[in-house]
Amino acid sequence: xxxxxxxxxxxxxxxxxxxxxxxxxxxxxxxxxxxxxxxxxxxxxxxxxxxxxxxxxxxxxxxxxxxxxxxxxxxxxxxxxxxxxxxxxxxxxxxxxxxxxxxxxxxxxxxxxxxxxxxxxxxxxxxxxxxxxxxxxxxxxxxxxxxxxxxxxxxxxxxxxxxxxxxxxxxxxxxxxxxxxxxxxxxxxxxxxxxxxxxxxxxxxxxxxxxxxxxxxxxxxxxxxxxxx
Numbered sequence: 001x002x003x004x005x006x007x008x009x010x011x012x013x014x015x016x017x018x019x020x021x022x023x024x025x026x027x028x029x030x031x032x033x034x035x036x037x038x039x040x041x042x043x044x045x046x047x048x049x050x051x052x053x054x055x056x057x058x059x060x061x062x063x064x065x066x067x068x069x070x071x072x073x074x075x076x077x078x079x080x081x082x083x084x085x086x087x088x089x090x091x092x093x094x095x096x097x098x099x100x101x102x103x104x105x106x107x108x109x110x111x112x113x114x115x116x117x118x119x120x121x122x123x124x125x126x127x128x129x130x131x132x133x134x135x136x137x138x139x140x141x142x143x144x145x146x147x148x149x150x151x152x153x154x155x156x157x158x159x160x161x162x163x164x165x166x167x168x169x170x171x172x173x174x175x176x177x178x179x180x181x182x183x184x185x186x187x188x189x190x191x192x193x194x195x196x197x198x199x200x201x202x203x204x205x206x207x208x209x210x211x212x213x214x215x216x217x218x219x220x221x222x223x224x225x226x227x228x229x
Contacts, residue, residue, distance in 0.1 A: 002036075002037055002040035002041065003040055003041055003044040003045065007037060008037075008041060011033075011034045011037050011038070014030050014031065014034045016030075016031040016034060016166070017031070018031045018203075018207075032208075032211065035165050035168060035170065035208075036170075037168070038166075038167060038168025039168040039169075039170045040168075041168060042167065042168040042169065047167065047169075048083070049082060050082045050083040050084065051167045052167075053082065054163055054166065054167060055163050055164050055166070055167035055169050055172070056163070056164075057122065057163050058122040058156065058157075058159040058163060058176070059156070061097075061122055061125070061126045061156070062155075062156045062157075064093055064126070065093055065094065065095060065097045065126055066095075067093075068092075068093035068094055068095040069095070071093050072092050072093055075090050076089075076090070091123070091127040092127065093126060093127070094126060094127060094128075094129055096129060097125055097126045097129055098120055098124065098125045098126075098129035098132040098133065100120065100148035100149075100150060100157070101148065113143065113144075113145055114143055114144045114145065115144065115145045115147060115187075115190075115192045116139055116144045116145070116146055116147065116192060116193050116194075116195050117146075117147045117148075117149060117184060117187050117192055117193065117194045117195065118132070118135060118136065118139065118146050118147070118148055118195055118197075119158065119160075119194055119195065119196040119197070119201070119202065119205075119225075120132045120135075120148065120157065120197065121159070121160065121162075121196065121197060121198040121201040121202075122157065122159050122163070122201075123198055123201070124197045124198055125157050131197055132197065135195075135197055135228055136148075139195075147187060147192065149183050149184060149187065150183070151179055151180075151182075151183050152182070152183065158179065158180045158183060158184075159176045159179075159180070160176065160177070160180065160201040160202075160204040160205060160208075160209075161173030161174070161175075161176035161177055161204065161208075162200055162201050162204050164176065165204070165208060170212065173208070173212065174212045174213060177204075177208070177209045177212055177213055177218075178213060180205070180209075181209070181213065181217050181218060181221060184221060185217055185221075188217070188220050188221050188224055189220070191224070192224070193224050193225075193226055194221065194224050194225045194226070195226050195227070195228050196225065196226070196227060196228065197228055199227060202225055202226070202227055205221055205222060205225040206222040206225050207222075209221065209222065210222055
């Protein structure tokens with residue numbers, strides 16, 4: 001059943017809003033069941049080009065931004081070939097993508113005042129960088145020291161793995177989650193809040209991370225993850 005077209009058609013009706021988790025009397029999380037189904041479906045049927053482009057967006061985005069004008073032109077023309085609805089506009093790549101400054105020391109015992117970690121997700125980084133810049137201005141105006149951590153390899157920004165989960169690539173999403181947990185651990189241990197801009201990405205830290213990587217570090221991060229507002 002986990003690789004059948006009938007279940008695939010049924011799961012297509014789920015938009016992963018998680019409303020059922022709160023509103024259903026039994027608290028069934030259909031969004032999480034859909035991820036589990038897609039994991040088995042992809043292992044059996046493979047990953048088509050359209051889904052591959054969506055899932056691996058965080059991996060190729062650092063290179064794609066360099067060709068933003070060309071890609072924006074091409075992706076509009078290629079929508080029918082890739083299987084995207086012609087009526088929908090695709091997000092526009094930005095040449096002025098958000099770039100976090102070099103990170104300072106994660107644990108400074110002499111640090112004073114209020115601190116916060118700002119998690120700038122892939123979509124805010126490459127499609128809506130003005131949101132990240134505005135968030136920093138607001139937080140600093142409120143008296144916060146804003147940390148923008150980078151991963152140890154510094155090859156690309158931190159990512160919650162949401163695009164991988166949407167395509168059922170659980171192992172890839174788990175790797176992204178572990179990368180983020182390891183990077184944020186020094187801040188979490190000091191009780192520094194982690195603030196996110198994109199709800200679906202931020203809630204990944206509070207929900208999917210706990211399912212994929214149960215443990216103390218994940219639980220602590222989930223308790224300290226907040227939406228900007």
